[in-house]
Amino acid sequence: xxxxxxxxxxxxxxxxxxxxxxxxxxxxxxxxxxxxxxxxxxxxxxxxxxxxxxxxxxxxxxxxxxxxxxxxxxxxxxxxxxxxxxxxxxxxxxxxxxxxxxxxxxxxxxxxxxxxxxxxxxxxxxxxxxxxxxxxxxxxxxxxxxxxxxxxxxxxxxxxxxxxxxxxxxxxxxxxxxxxxxxxxxxxxxxxxxxxxxxxxxxxxxxxxxxxxxxxxxxxxxxxxxxxxxxxxxxxxxxxxxxxxxxxxxxxxxxxxxxxxxxxxxxxxxxxxxxx
Amino acid sequence: xxxxxxxxxxxxxxxxxxxxxxxxxxxxxxxxxxxxxxxxxxxxxxxxxxxxxxxxxxxxxxxxxxxxxxxxxxxxxxxxxxxxxxxxxxxxxxxxxxxxxxxxxxxxxxxxxxxxxxxxxxxxxxxxxxxxxxxxxxxxxxxxxxxxxxxxxxxxxxxxxxxxxxxxxxxxxxxxxxxxxxxxxxxxxxxxxxxxxxxxxxxxxxxxxxxxxxxxxxxxxxxxxxxxxxxxxxxxxxxxxxxxxxxxxxxxxxxxxxxxxxxxxxxxxxx
Numbered sequence: 207x208x209x210x211x212x213x214x215x216x217x218x219x220x221x222x223x224x225x226x227x228x229x230x231x232x233x234x235x236x237x238x239x240x241x242x243x244x245x246x247x248x249x250x251x252x253x254x255x256x257x258x259x260x261x262x263x264x265x266x267x268x269x270x271x272x273x274x275x276x277x278x279x280x281x282x283x284x285x286x287x288x289x290x291x292x293x294x295x296x297x298x299x300x301x302x303x304x305x306x307x308x309x310x311x312x313x314x315x316x317x318x319x320x321x322x323x324x325x326x327x328x329x330x331x332x333x334x335x336x337x338x339x340x341x342x343x344x345x346x347x348x349x350x351x352x353x354x355x356x357x358x359x360x361x362x363x364x365x366x367x368x369x370x371x372x373x374x375x376x377x378x379x380x381x382x383x384x385x386x387x388x389x390x391x392x393x394x395x396x397x398x399x400x401x402x403x404x405x406x407x408x409x410x411x412x413x414x415x416x417x418x419x420x421x422x423x424x425x426x427x428x429x430x431x432x433x434x435x436x437x438x439x440x441x442x443x444x445x446x447x448x449x450x451x452x453x454x455x456x457x458x459x460x461x462x463x464x465x466x467x468x469x470x471x472x473x474x475x476x477x478x479x480x481x482x
Numbered sequence: 483x484x485x486x487x488x489x490x491x492x493x494x495x496x497x498x499x500x501x502x503x504x505x506x507x508x509x510x511x512x513x514x515x516x517x518x519x520x521x522x523x524x525x526x527x528x529x530x531x532x533x534x535x536x537x538x539x540x541x542x543x544x545x546x547x548x549x550x551x552x553x554x555x556x557x558x559x560x561x562x563x564x565x566x567x568x569x570x571x572x573x574x575x576x577x578x579x580x581x582x583x584x585x586x587x588x589x590x591x592x593x594x595x596x597x598x599x600x601x602x603x604x605x606x607x608x609x610x611x612x613x614x615x616x617x618x619x620x621x622x623x624x625x626x627x628x629x630x631x632x633x634x635x636x637x638x639x640x641x642x643x644x645x646x647x648x649x650x651x652x653x654x655x656x657x658x659x660x661x662x663x664x665x666x667x668x669x670x671x672x673x674x675x676x677x678x679x680x681x682x683x684x685x686x687x688x689x690x691x692x693x694x695x696x697x698x699x700x701x702x703x704x705x706x707x708x709x710x711x712x713x714x715x716x717x718x719x720x721x722x723x724x725x726x727x728x729x730x731x732x733x734x735x736x737x738x739x740x741x742x743x744x745x746x747x748x749x750x751x752x753x
Contacts, residue, residue: 292631303622303626321630
């Protein structure tokens, strides 16, 4: 477990999810999910496609209402909040979306400043200083005048992080931060997440299907499978879990890692089948 | 008991009509709710700490209005001349060519200027609005706005709606002027009438209500085009193909709605 800046303080939950049920159309996607996230920790919500992690994230962000159950963010029940109450709470929440979700018509700097411009009464010079500071944190200093279309995939994600933390949120949600990135860039983003937690003490929830990234950054991991929580624990506890479904999840990864290039080529060309 | 077989072709046709009708009613409801929401944010946005930004409205006005001036001018002048040619050709049979001014003046101000400007704006800006909304929805930019506590209706819809409602009537007045000027030049060269005489005769014929008939109509067109662009754009599913589909839909829906509303407006106000 990574050391958190608030280890000495009693750990209080900032996210509490209880018995959450969510539907997509007629289909039930989440079947009574419960877990909590403590202040200052990095919680990775992990699961394969179809596990319900995107559905869970959308409910946690208040983008969609659950069918039943409770979600408390920073001690406040969000499932019963009005739109305006949710907007108020959003000042304390940052989100880095999977594809960045930067506004293509705005420069990187304007993107990062947008929450400040729309949600605060700061003067433009202060906003520019804050924007540059956050770009500095994500190693994008000097890129504020570029347009999102001029950035690489990794830079877009970092710019999205800068926008997500510009209001110094108490909770930061990251949706698939490593998706679509090469291992080096992905690893750098993991480092950035750790640095953000250590520097700002932000509680971070990372939704991902990448095991390697999850093991690198997580204080605790919530394993989601077919709409149910399989396991919640530290990285070591997940590795040592005797639950066959958790082991299946880990083994799938190891199987993928152990694919021999020649065997893969043979599989692609069908030679393996012919030999057999 | 035997399982029911596949529906017969007439049943499928009926089912298709039923589904299309339900979609249309649902889209109408979405449009009405969106308009209500937009008006609420326009009125109460400042009190909620989310005022509609004048700079966004001006920027939209530039895009929808000022940048459309050349093409609106070209189309208005062309239709003005075309109407004059047709009018003179038909009236020549009765030896009443000089009465062409009546047809051109009333036709342009009450019907053609608002109609062609509305259709042009639907094709140019309504589709752009649908494409923008669809792209933003797919790339989670709309979600990003919501989680930043920025209401998408206030941030995206109200500036476009307001700009469209302000600019389309202005474009129609411009189209009136350009078309009458072009028609005057043509009629002058064809019938030996001076431009001044044509314009004086036009002013004499037209009452302010005739110009306002077109202007009022265009205000409704503007609201329709903006709402259709937004409702269609927000209904996107899939990726780039979905964006293309909703963009095409918005043009077809926009133009159809304009023509139908035009007929209803004329039916209600002109008989």
